[in-house]
Amino acid sequence: MLDLKFVRENPETVRQAMQKKGEEADLAGLLTSDRERRDLLKEVEELKQLRNRVSREIGKAGADSEYAREKKLEMKEVSARIKDYDEKLRDIDLQIEQLLLNLPNLPDPVVPHGYDEEDNVEIRAWGEKPEFTFTPLAHWDIGDNLDIIDVPRAGKITGSRFALYYGAGARLERALFNFMLDLHTNEHGYREVFPPFLVNAASMTGTGQLPKFAEDAFKVENTDLYLIPTAEVPVTNLHRDEILEGDQLPLYYAAYSACFRAEAGAHGRDTRGLIRQHQFNKVELVKFVKPEDSMDELEKLTRDAEKVLQLLGLPYRVMLMCSGDLGFAPAKKYDLEVWLPAAGTYREISSCSNFTDFQARRAGIRYRPGEGQKAQFVHTLNGSGVAVGRTVAAILENNQQEDGSVVIPEVLRPYFNGIDKIYRGVVPRKGNSGK
RNA sequence: GGAGAGAUGGCUGAGUCUGGCUGAAGGCGCUCGCCUGGAAAGCGAGUAGACGGGGCAAAACCUCGUCUCGUGGGUUCAAAUCCCACUCUCUCCGCCA
Structure with a gap:
């Protein structure tokens, strides 16, 4: 606001x-x-x-x-x-x-003028795109072949745009968000939060999902409650209607949550695979900072998210969003796009935004710069650190082998009892070397 | 789900029965000053927010006014105080992972 x-x-x-x-x-x-x-x-x-x-x-x-x-x-x-x-x-x-x-936030002056994703600017790229001696499969085929992802049964149980995981697939999902949380809390100084997955309308309004984007959210019938589209909502609203002390800032939070999105208006897009689901897991990074620090904090936040992809060995690029692709609430936003070899494209896997005081004003999040000074609005930032479902897709595709197995990234192996590969029938239990 | 208690400033806590300079006593905390070699203690002063108008080029700030004692309505010339509804918190009972 x-x-x-x-x-x-x-x-x-x-x-x-x-x-x-x-x-x-x-x-x-x-x-x-x-x-x-x-x-x-x-x-x-x-x-x-x-x-x-x-x-x-x-x-x-x-x-x-x-x-x-x-x-x-x-x-x-x-x-x-x-x-x-x-x-x-x-x-x-x-x-x-x-x-x-319903007024959008002002774009930062450095944001390039543009109309859609075509006008976004690549800031940097990292990693080597894998070379294959065979035709790489799409992750849904890999998941199917390995019997670790089941879309038809998720469709039976729930409906379209849902998936369920078995065995090493479920383990991979769980390993990823544990790894991400461990990284951000141990190395990057974030405090872990485990938030509610349902929030009230005031919270949705505070971060900007309401009133403009009501159709994108799932609302629970006969209640005032919404399924969260991202942990950004509960975590940013942690400090709604509060006055923080200047010396408390900056505050860094990292939260795992499931995310629920109606995907209204996305009919027919990404209908296969894990890219666009009604429910997905994500580790979200949220910061509350002093206004003068927020642009530097956005750079740091983006680096923190990038670190996840680097440690997983996934090639990606960082895109600066142009004005037309920036969206309603951010003043400045970077997207991290991971390489998906089967489609031969980069896909968004993280979005890191500086909202300046836009959310803070809606949510009444202020801080006192010093004793006796007038409270003013903080700046809020958040970024995915990162989306788990899309990371699974990226690992399956980038790490696939000719024999159909998938190499588990080194940093995830502790979560797999040391197994280094997923192949059909592998059981990642203790004492199983995977050989 | 049943029964009861409560919600007042940064915190704590009076005021509510008996409506009237009460935006709200006292205490704690905090800020400034005095005291001190320095500190503690002590003493003195100050210490909510939002909105609108005026002063100001503007911010800070000053000033006038309005609103705010969980939220919304009602009664009244006048409501923290009386009435109604709702929300939330706590205690006990029941149910439950």
Whole structure:
């Protein structure tokens, strides 16, 4: 959310930002309502001042005094008018709130102008794309051949865009999020959080999923609760409506969670495999920082996410999102894209964003820079560290061997009792060397 | 699910029965000052937020006003205080992984 005062004083800046991002919102309506609100406010406050003053005087003069009898009728009238104004004001406040919640964040000046993913800028790339002496299979075929991923039965149990894992596949999923959490908590200084997977509407509004993107979320019937689309939502809302002390910052959190997305509007896209599921696992990194540090913190956060892919030996590139692909809430965003050899493309596996004070203002997350100083909004950041399902896909595809087996990345082997390969029928239990 | 208790500032805690300069006593904490070689103790002063108007080029800040005692409504000239609904927390019982 943008500051209403800022919007009032810089409408042209806001208009340009919307245009750059390709977002639509009723800016003119907002400015009109704001003007109307301030006019109303002035009138009603004058009436309230009058009523307050007279009420005090009635109290002093005594409720049965001549003065009281005379003024009571008059004030009854005033109260009725106040009530009338207050109702109008409440309507317009609500209107302003909604309009404001639908204004996108301002893009950072360094964000390149562009319209879609074609205009994103590659910042750096890492790793060697594997060379195959055979035609590499897609991960869904590998998973099927190894009997570790079962899509048909997940479809029977639940529906499309779900998968279930067996044996080494399930172990791989679990090994990955354990590895990621271990890395970020042990090496990168994040505090582990295990959050609720259901959140209320206020939390969804705080991070920006609501009201604009309601159709992307699963809502639990007969409740106010939503399945989280990312751990970003519960973790960022940890400090909703709080004032943090300046010396507490920066705060780093790492959270594993399942993520649930309706994928409305993605019909027919990525229908096969693990790339686009209604439910997937992810380790999310969330930071609360001082405004002046947030751009540096975004760089560090991105590096922390990259480290996961580096240790897993997965080739990837870092893309700076152009204005048109930036999205609603971020001011600046990097995507990490992992190499998927079967399709011969890079696919997004992590998204690292600086939201500046956009979420903080929505969620009321502030900090006190120093003793006696006025509280101001923190900057929030988050990034996937990283999406687990897509990592499984990337490992299966990049590490596949001609005999159909898949080499387990070195750093994951401790989670596999030392087994170094997944092949059909392998059981990663203790004492099984995998030979 | 049944029964009961509660929600007040950064924290703690009065005020609610008996409505009226109470945005709210006291304590703790914090800030500044005095004291001290320095510190503790002691003493003095200060210490909520949001919104709108005015001062200011603007921020900080100053000033005036309005709102806020879980949330929303009602009664009243006037509500932390009375009435209703809801939310949340705690205790006991039941059920349950």
